[in-house]
Amino acid sequence: MVRIKRSIYLTVLIVLAIAVGVGAYFTFRGPSGNGREFSENYHFSFENGFQNWQSNGTDLKNPPVEWSIDLSDNLTSHGETAVKFYLSNLNDAGKIWLERPFVVEPNTNYLVDISYDFASADYGDINLWTIITGVHGKPPRTADDLKFQGDTGNGADSNVGFKWMNKHYRLTIESGWKGEIYVTLGVWGTWETSRIYFIDNVRINIEET
Numbered sequence: 001m002v003r004i005k006r007s008i009y010l011t012v013l014i015v016l017a018i019a020v021g022v023g024a025y026f027t028f029r030g031p032s033g034n035g036r037e038f039s040e041n042y043h044f045s046f047e048n049g050f051q052n053w054q055s056n057g058t059d060l061k062n063p064p065v066e067w068s069i070d071l072s073d074n075l076t077s078h079g080e081t082a083v084k085f086y087l088s089n090l091n092d093a094g095k096i097w098l099e100r101p102f103v104v105e106p107n108t109n110y111l112v113d114i115s116y117d118f119a120s121a122d123y124g125d126i127n128l129w130t131i132i133t134g135v136h137g138k139p140p141r142t143a144d145d146l147k148f149q150g151d152t153g154n155g156a157d158s159n160v161g162f163k164w165m166n167k168h169y170r171l172t173i174e175s176g177w178k179g180e181i182y183v184t185l186g187v188w189g190t191w192e193t194s195r196i197y198f199i200d201n202v203r204i205n206i207e208e209t
Contacts, residue, residue, distance in 0.1 A: 042102070044202040046071055046081045050098075053083075057096040058142055065094045066194075069186075075198050077117040077164045082200035089129075089189030095143060097132045097186025098199070102206060106179040110135075113205040114183060115168045119198035123156040129195065132186040133169050137176040140184055147171070148188060152197065162198070172209065181206070 044051050055069035065088055072084035087094050104110060112135045122128050134140070134147025154163035175181050183204060187197055 039205070039207045040102075042202075042204040042206075044204075045079045045200065046083055047079045050083075051100075053098045053100045055096070056099055056140075057094065058146075059091070059093040059095055061091070063090055065089060065091055067094060067096050069096060069098060072198070075119055075162055076200050077119070077198075078201035082117075082119075082198045085187055085197045085199070086194070087187065087189050088194040089192055092189065092192045094189040095132060095146060095186065097140075097146070097184045099139060099182050099184045101139075101180045101182050102204075104175045104179055104181055104206065105208070106175055106177050108175050109209045110173055110175060110181060111207045111209050112171050112173060112181065112183065113169075113207075114171065114185075114203075115166065116185065116202040117164050117198075117200045118152075118167045119162045119164045119200075120152045120154045121159070121162045122152045122195070123154055123159055125153065127191040127193075128153045129190050130188040131167065132184055132188055133167065133171075134184045135171045135173040136182040136184065137174055138180075139182055143188075146184065146188075152187060152195075 057067055060067060067087045070084050071081050073080050074084065076082040083098065085096060087096055114133060128151035130151055131149045132146050133149045136145060140146050149169055154165060156163060173181050185199055
């Protein structure tokens with residue numbers, strides 16, 4: 001009888017140990033077991049304002065450059081509002097962008113998936129501008145802080161006006177000690193002219209790696 005009780009007792013202990021182990025596994029690795037503890041999704045269609053996105057720019061002097069980043073209903077891909085970027089790039093160097101902080105764990109690596117609709121009237125392969133899209137551990141303030149992702153061409157061979165395209169980037173970043181990462185969206189004027197672009201339907205997924 002004593003041996004049977006001991007056997008039952010040991011069986012219960014083993015079952016409890018397995019349950020605790022499985023619970024810890026899912027607690028620390030998540031239900032999918034892929035090692036990602038943090039995952040957040042965001043969507044911005046700018047129907048309710050800028051939603052904590054701030055405009056910024058650099059290399060906008062010598063001579064002074066006119067620029068603006070405003071909400072507009074002139075051209076949209078989702079809803080009734082988009083963001084309009086205007087840059088009169090007379091100094092052949094201007095860079096303007098939206099930036100937004102996201103609260104995460106400090107000093108941690110993240111995979112950031114960025115998708116948005118981008119409208120451009122730039123066609124052909126000559127005199128195209130450059131797209132700014134990046135993630136940062138602190139607010140970018142100079143050209144060296146920015147990330148560049150290809151050109152603004154809309155794929156047309158002739159002037160067809162503005163054309164919407166989907167831009168999609170997967171980037172990695174280590175958050176700063178304050179527990180923030182910054183996402184930037186914008187354009188770099190690489191040709192001396194004035195141009196307008198639109199951004200809408202921004203989707204961002206942030207996952208701990």
